[in-house]
Structure formats: C-alpha cells, structure tokens
Amino acid sequence: MQALPSTSLTDSPHALRPRVWGWVLLAPMLAWLVLFVLVPMAILLVYSFCTRDDLGRVVFEFTFENYQRVFDPIYLRILGRSIGYAALTTGICLLMGYPVAWFIARQRENVRNWLLLLVMIPFWTSFLIRTYAWMTILKGNGLLSGLLLSAGVIPAPLEILYTPAAAIIGLVYAYLPFMILPIYGSAEKLDNALVEAAHDLGAGPVRAFSEVIVPLTWPGIAAGILLVFVPAIGMFAITDLMGGARVPMIGNVIHNQFIKAGNQPFGAALGIIFTLMFVVAYTLAQRRGRSSHP
Amino acid sequence: MKPIRLLPLLAIAAVFATAARAADKELNLYAWSEYIPQTVLDGFTKETGIKVNYETFSSGEEMLAKLLAGGTRYDLIQPPDYVAEALIKNKLLVPLDYKKLPNFKNLLPEFTKMPHDPAQKFTVPYMAGTVGIVVNTEKIKEPVAGYKDLFSARYKDRIVVLDDGRELVVGAFYTQGIGLNDITPATLEKARPILTAWFKNIKLFDSDSPKTALLNGDVDLGLVWSGEAAILWNENKKFHYVLPSEGVHMFVDVLAIPKGSRNQSAAHAFLDYLLRPDVSALISEEFPYTNPNGEARKLLTPEQLANPASYPKTDRKLDTFRHLGTSGALIDELFTDLKNTK
Numbered sequence: 001m002q003a004l005p006s007t008s009l010t011d012s013p014h015a016l017r018p019r020v021w022g023w024v025l026l027a028p029m030l031a032w033l034v035l036f037v038l039v040p041m042a043i044l045l046v047y048s049f050c051t052r053d054d055l056g057r058v059v060f061e062f063t064f065e066n067y068q069r070v071f072d073p074i075y076l077r078i079l080g081r082s083i084g085y086a087a088l089t090t091g092i093c094l095l096m097g098y099p100v101a102w103f104i105a106r107q108r109e110n111v112r113n114w115l116l117l118l119v120m121i122p123f124w125t126s127f128l129i130r131t132y133a134w135m136t137i138l139k140g141n142g143l144l145s146g147l148l149l150s151a152g153v154i155p156a157p158l159e160i161l162y163t164p165a166a167a168i169i170g171l172v173y174a175y176l177p178f179m180i181l182p183i184y185g186s187a188e189k190l191d192n193a194l195v196e197a198a199h200d201l202g203a204g205p206v207r208a209f210s211e212v213i214v215p216l217t218w219p220g221i222a223a224g225i226l227l228v229f230v231p232a233i234g235m236f237a238i239t240d241l242m243g244g245a246r247v248p249m250i251g252n253v254i255h256n257q258f259i260k261a262g263n264q265p266f267g268a269a270l271g272i273i274f275t276l277m278f279v280v281a282y283t284l285a286q287r288r289g290r291s292s293h294p
Numbered sequence: 295m296k297p298i299r300l301l302p303l304l305a306i307a308a309v310f311a312t313a314a315r316a317a318d319k320e321l322n323l324y325a326w327s328e329y330i331p332q333t334v335l336d337g338f339t340k341e342t343g344i345k346v347n348y349e350t351f352s353s354g355e356e357m358l359a360k361l362l363a364g365g366t367r368y369d370l371i372q373p374p375d376y377v378a379e380a381l382i383k384n385k386l387l388v389p390l391d392y393k394k395l396p397n398f399k400n401l402l403p404e405f406t407k408m409p410h411d412p413a414q415k416f417t418v419p420y421m422a423g424t425v426g427i428v429v430n431t432e433k434i435k436e437p438v439a440g441y442k443d444l445f446s447a448r449y450k451d452r453i454v455v456l457d458d459g460r461e462l463v464v465g466a467f468y469t470q471g472i473g474l475n476d477i478t479p480a481t482l483e484k485a486r487p488i489l490t491a492w493f494k495n496i497k498l499f500d501s502d503s504p505k506t507a508l509l510n511g512d513v514d515l516g517l518v519w520s521g522e523a524a525i526l527w528n529e530n531k532k533f534h535y536v537l538p539s540e541g542v543h544m545f546v547d548v549l550a551i552p553k554g555s556r557n558q559s560a561a562h563a564f565l566d567y568l569l570r571p572d573v574s575a576l577i578s579e580e581f582p583y584t585n586p587n588g589e590a591r592k593l594l595t596p597e598q599l600a601n602p603a604s605y606p607k608t609d610r611k612l613d614t615f616r617h618l619g620t621s622g623a624l625i626d627e628l629f630t631d632l633k634n635t636k
Contacts, residue, residue, distance in 0.1 A: 054619035055380055056355070057362050074631045140512045159451070161512060162498045244498035245457050248633050259356045260459075261626035 047268035056262025066269035086232035097179035105187035162244030170238040179224040186220025325372035376615040379410035394562035397569035405586035417548035421583035423520040433514040440539035445492040457499035459629030468541035523603035524582035535603035544612035
C-alpha cells in the first residue's frame with residue numbers, strides 16, 4: 001500500500017515523456033535479451049521434453065526421460081567435478097588477483113593505466129591461440145621442462161601437460177583478468193584515510209585488512225568470483241586441450257550431446273537444469289547478501 | 295511520378311538478380327577440416343570461376359547435426375561412409391548424374407558399390423583409411439601387434455587415442471570376437487571391463503591431431519587415423535604403423551550432394567575436378583590417406599606408395615562401420631562413464 005502514491009506520481013503526464021525515452025533507449029538491449037537469451041532458452045525448454053529419431057533430429061513427442069537421465073549418478077558426478085574445478089580456479093584467481101589489483105590501485109595514475117593495459121593485452125589474441133601457447137610451454141620437451149632440467153631442479157622431463165593440474169593452470173590463466181579488473185575497480189575507489197584511521201585506532205595489518213579493506217572492496221570481490229566461477233564451470237575447450245580430454249566436464253557433456261551423440265533433447269535438458277541451478281544459487285547468494293547488511 | 299515510385303522496386307529486383315547470378319558462381323562445400331588442400335580449391339576457382347565456400351567439421355556426427363539443422367544450404371558434403379548410409383536411407387541425398395562425371399572411371403572398382411551405397415547412386419569416394427597403432431620404435435623396443443599389446447599396463451601414460459567412443463569400443467569388441475557393428479546394451483556391457491582397464495593407461499584423447507603429442511614426445515604409442523600415421527612416417531621413420539592383429543576398421547570418406555543443394559551443376563563440376571588424376575594426386579601429397587583413384591595412384595612417387603600407413607600391405611579383410619541409429623547414444627554414455635570413473 002505504501003508504494004501506491006509513488007506509482008500514481010510517475011504516471012502523471014509530465015513523467016510520461018522521459019519514460020517513453022527510457023524505453024526507446026532500452027529497446028536495443030531488450031531486443032538483444034529477447035532474441036539471444038529468452039528465445040534460445042524457450043527453444044531449449046521445448047527440446048528438453050522431446051525425443052529424437054535415428055538421425056538425431058528432434059521429434060516433438062512429449063517425454064520426461066531426458067530429465068530422468070540428468071539425475072543419473074554419472075552426470076551428477078561430472079557436475080560435482082566441474083563445480084570443484086571451477087571453485088579451485090576461483091580460489092586461486094582470488095589469491096593471485098587480489099594483491100595484483102590492490103597493487104595496481106595504489107599506483108600513480110599513469111603507472112596504473114600502463115599496468116591495466118598489461119592485464120588486458122592477452123585479450124588481443126584468441127584464447128585458443130593462448131591455450132596452444134601454454135601447451136608449448138608445458139609439454140614434455142617444452143620451455144618450462146627444458147628450463148628446469150638445465151637448471152638441475154628436476155631430474156626427468158616434466159610430466160604436467162594433459163593432467164588436471166595443467167587444466168587448472170589453463171583455467172586460472174584464462175580467467176585471472178576477470179578477477180583483477182572488478183577488484184581493482186573497488187580498490188581504486190577505497191579511501192586510504194580509512195585504512196590509516198584503522199591503524200591509528202590500533203588495528204594491526206591483519207585486522208585492518210579483514211575488517212576495513214575486505215568489506216570495502218567486497219563488491220569487487222563478489223563480482224570477480226561470479227565472473228570467474230560461472231564461466232569456468234561450463235568451460236570445455238581448455239580442459240579438453242590442456243587436460244587431454246581425460247575427465248569430462250559438464251560443458252563437454254553438453255557439447256557432446258549436440259555434436260557427437262546426436263541427442264539434442266538430452267543436451268537441452270542438461271542445459272536447462274544447469275541454468276536453473278545458477279539462477280537458484282544466485283538468488284540465494286543475493287538474499288544472503290541483503291540480509292547480512294540490513 | 296509512376297516511374298520514380300517503381301525505381302526502388304527495380305533496384306530491389308536488380309539486387310536479387312545479381313544475388314542469383316552470384317549463387318551460380320558459388321559452391322557451398324561442407325567438409326572435414328584439414329582434408330582438402332587450398333591449392334585444389336584455388337585451382338578449381340581459376341578454371342571455372344566458381345568460388346568455393348569451404349566450411350569444416352571435425353566429426354561425422356557434427357556434420358549430420360548441422361546439415362539437418364538447416365541454416366546454410368550446402369551444395370556438396372563430405373560424410374564418412376556410415377553417415378552417408380544414414381542419409382541415403384532417409385532419402386536426403388540427390389542421385390549423381392554420371393554424364394557430368396567422366397572422370398568417375400578413374401576410381402578403383404573396390405571403392406565403388408560399397409556397403410553404404412550398394413547401388414552406387416549417391417556417393418563418390420574421396421579418401422579411405424584405417425585406424426591403427428603408431429609405435430615410436432626409438433622408445434618402444436618390444437613388438438606391438440594389436441590392441442592387447444597397446445593397452446598393456448607397461449605403457450601406462452604413454453598412449454594417445456582418438457577421442458572417439460566408437461573406435462575404442464570397436465577395439466574392445468575385436469578382442470572379444472564381437473562384430474564391430476553389433477552394438478547393443480549386452481555387447482557394450484561385455485566391452486566395459488576391458489575398456490575400464492584400457493582407460494587407466496591412456497594419457498590423452500585427441501581426434502583432431504593425435505600426431506602432435508607423438509611428435510612432441512609426450513607419448514610413444516597411439517591409436518590414430520592412418521593419414522596421421524602416414525604424416526608421422528614422412529616426418530620420421532621411427533614411427534611405425536601397425537594394423538591391429540585382432541581386427542581392422544577401414545573408413546571411406548565420400549562426397550555427396552544433399553537435397554536442397556542450389557547449385558548441383560557446380561557440385562558435379564567440383565566432383566569431376568577432384569576425380570581428375572592430377573588433382574587427386576595433389577590431395578594425396580598433402581593428406582596421405584589411401585587414394586581410391588587408380589589413375590591418380592599412377593602419378594604418385596614410389597616413396598608415397600611405399601608409405602605403410604597410406605597403403606598397408608595386407609590381404610586381411612577390413613571392416614567398415616554401418617549406420618547405428620540411436621544406439622550411438624549408448625556408446626556416448628558408456629564413453630562418458632568410463633572417462634568419469636577413470
């Protein structure tokens with residue numbers, strides 16, 4: 001009931017014009033969302049309840065079978081592993097990215113811009129090319145192995161390419177900038193006087209960090225976690241190339257349903273469940289975030 | 295006033311007319327990646343003025359999915375034999391006009407009227423090959439004769455295999471004496487324990503370029519396409535190619551015109567161009583698979599013909615894949631499960 005007066009206010013003729021303009025300006029974005037998010041999701045939803053013929057064409061015959069298969073232990077384990085890899089990647093990115101972002105944010109402005117440029121330079125080449133470059137570095141007779149061998153650090157060629165460790169290295173490398181940039185955004189705005197005040201009031205470095213710096217840069221940290229975790233779960237190219245395609249990720253499984261197994265309805269069901277999980281996790285995180293800051 | 299109002303319409307009509315003419319001079323080709331040399335495409339354009347739009351895929355299933363989804367109207371596609379069989383059964387291919395293919399006679403008879411196209415109405419073989427074992431003889435001193443030797447525990451983490459569930463399942467079938475197209479839940483359950491043991495020893499799954507890991511020395515053994523093995527042999531004679539003793543799968547990649555093709559005459563022209571001995575020999579030079587073109591083989595060097603991977607000396611019967619229907623999904627599920635429990 002409290003909201004009523006305000007709605008009648010915006011409905012007044014004077015407010016109409018800016019509102020129309022607002023919609024006009026929003027139109028391209030809305031069209032984009034409808035065409036490339038809502039419509040594809042609707043197609044996936046319809047497909048996920050369908051069957052297929054022997055060529056893999058979708059047949060519009062209602063079935064729940066695809067959803068039953070999603071909850072088969074095979075696929076649940078793959079999902080669990082994908083979440084584990086993504087969580088590990090996010091954790092490493094946070095540990096490596098936070099100090100870098102903080103360091104950049106504390107520099108003079110022109111140094112800052114140069115450092116930011118360095119963070120972004122890798123985006124100038126295709127990520128596939130960068131992944132192949134990492135494979136050249138990590139392979140048995142590659143750069144890293146050769147360097148360590150000649151320095152006498154290791155006795156035999158390094159066996160790291162095509163292992164889970166290599167896959168994690170690839171993932172961390174690919175997503176690190178997505179952690180650095182949002183944290184930098186928060187850290188740059190942070191007023192140094194607040195940190196000094198914490199020290200003046202007797203807080204040691206640990207306490208100043210955990211009770212002043214982290215809460216003030218939290219929006220950047222949260223954005224970084226989301227930007228790394230979500231795409232890392234679905235990634236399949238890096239785990240295939242650097243991990244040797246030995247353990248499947250949920251992204252591989254969905255990709256395979258469309259490309260190899262000719263089972264689009266099942267792939268669609270996996271995609272729908274996957275998206276729903278994100279929506280639920282995101283709303284829960286949002287709600288918790290709101291309740292902790294009343 | 296009237297002519298002026300008509301002007302935009304005329305302009306639109308003119309645009310459509312030029313677009314139609316442009317379509318005459320273009321060929322939409324959908325083929326395997328790393329399989330048709332650019333020099334061959336350029337040569338065809340130079341001779342005929344027809345531009346070739348070469349779109350690529352990396353598995354027969356991928357090709358099938360994209361072809362059926364519509365989108366681009368392809369004029370010529372390059373399915374593997376068993377996918378061509380499925381397309382023929384579902385009446386999705388256009389019969390060939392042999393009057394436009396005078397060079398068809400260059401093909402060796404054993405590559406025509408094959409099981410996927412017994413009436414020889416729809417497909418032209420492009421290249422053939424086998425799936426076999428590559429051994430780096432500098433590192434592996436003992437003889438490796440077949441699947442059982444390849445996957446023995448002593449080569450743990452020294453093996454690359456094709457990232458292709460069906461090829462591996464067939465390998466397990468061979469060791470059990472099961473026919474390679476006999477894919478049922480029961481036969482797959484028999485293959486499961488064998489594959490479980492094999493999967494523990496595999497270092498890497500790669501269908502696109504399994505030769506890379508062998509060349510880099512990251513692995514010493516491989517289950518690969520014969521064309522990849524032939525390139526390795528050309529690179530270094532230490533890479534030996536072995537046809538597995540338990541049984542050998544042969545594949546033939548064919549060319550066919552899908553229904554909906556807008557430029558069938560260009561498709562025929564390109565087919566006939568590829569069947570010309572000099573052009574076919576050019577393809578063999580870059581991609582040393584087994585050339586089904588008898589006249590082209592006469593143009594190859596003795597060294598090319600002596601490549602044991604391209605032209606294996608064997609009188610054994612080679613098996614071919616048949617269309618599986620929906621049981622392909624059973625293989626995918628088993629394959630995913632095996633990788634998962636590895």
